[in-house]
Amino acid sequence: MIDTVQTGKGKSVRALDLDTNYHEAGVGDPVILLHGSGPGVSGWTNWKRVLPRLAEDFRVLAPDMAGFGFTQRNPDLHYDIKLWVRHLIAFMDALDIKRASLVGNSFGGSLSLAAASRFPDRFDRLVLMGTPCDAFMMTPGLRAAWDYTPDRDVMRATMLHFPYDPAIITDELVEDRYQASLIPGAQEGLRKLLVQPAEDGDTPLSGMPEHLVRQIAHPTLILHGREDKVIPVEMGVKLAHAMPNAELHMFGKCGHWVQSERAEAFIALARRHLGAAS
Template sequence: MTRTVTDSNPEIGRSVVAAGIRTNYHDHGSGAPVLLVHGSGPGVSAWANWRGVLPALARDRRVVAPDVVGFGYTDRPADFVFSHRTWVDHIVGFLDALELPNVSVVGNSFGGALALRLADQHPDRVDRLVLMGSVGTRFEITPGLDAVWGYRPSVANMAELLALFAFDQSLLGPDLARLRYEASIRPGVQESYAAMFPPPRQAGVDAFALPDAALQALPHETLIVHGRDDRVIPVASSIRLNELIPQSQLHVFNRCGHWTQIEKATEFVHLLDGFLPS
């Protein structure tokens, strides 16, 4: 059962119970369904991650974007144990709740790792894959990713993280750090976030990595997108994914950091329009 939430906060959309968890999500357009899975930045939500491209992507297809459990405005059960298995179970429950047996999936960073796990464990639920700055292979954790996962709330720390994400620093308006900091200190948010990626954080990278054999067995058409100047997830990760996934193609944007969907929004939508069904 779904319901629409009326609230002045644009991050709050509709609500549905998925895998027993009241889940906040956005649902736009009609046509072939596409699932957007956000990244793992502190204080992130589906709306914060995808708001710049969601309307354009929904022109010719139905686009759904949930707050994955532990993030945004989805409930945080006190006994929930965060892992790629439980996150994938939540995503499957979300698709079941919306009666979507098969979707294309666009995953950003951490969301790309969940998209890969979903495709590996439930291949029949996935049509096409888009992986953007994705985790999913083994690599030595970058100082940028270590800083993101090790975030401790302050406006200054948030400003430093935002500077890591963007190649084009002009995108960082004077109020953005404070707004994202305030999102990161809502009740329960930092407690959940600290439990997701405890040190040593290299273990988190390794836990999200699929075995080479599993990547080589993926049957899905896959578009891999990365910013050449990404300081959070190394572009070598996407190059390796492209080497291993049989039906994959790789597009690398120059003068672009970890925020492909923001820094190259028009080009990103154009790529997806040519790749995703409508």
């Protein structure tokens, strides 16, 4: 049996005809935390340490997007970025959130860009972490995530691609992600997000096209680990060059998990960018 406290089953709201799992804390301007796409990912496993800190200043919500975590599965849905944008907007509508800021990790960053591009009036500020832009090749970290099958040792080996310092992969973190990976259909969203890796040679992937990114005028904070082996740091630099109102902070000796590897700096930078009272 899955331990729902450990894996993060929270509140539920009907959005896009899906019972959508989410966590919420705090009061104030809404900030929505959008998770990444690795094995065992969910709003809770991605954000459980960040959420209470940001909730000191904001109303913070962390949903499980369609195909991930404890959100209801619908086998008839075609998962793509358009669906995830529709799900995000439906989630906001279901909670009567007219406008929000977004904090997106990896896939969540791509979703933030797509949503802000299509519905600019629904969003205030963006924080993007380890977010792709335009074409790049599948990295070993993404390949390992796509190949994952539920097993604690495999989970640990897969997660070692993500941080710079392997000491961050604690037994607790492995268990959290492993338990979440046991949710029926847990890999479904990830394998719909990425193309199947090529047997030989490189596998091309694509983030938000640069010509569309250039049109996103929201104030944006871009955070990227210099040693990111999952989404190359060049993606963050490209975003910063393209977006008209963006600032880039590059963390040395940091991999793909900025919010965990540089937790205090992440909180400080995000609070300031999102407009927290000093």
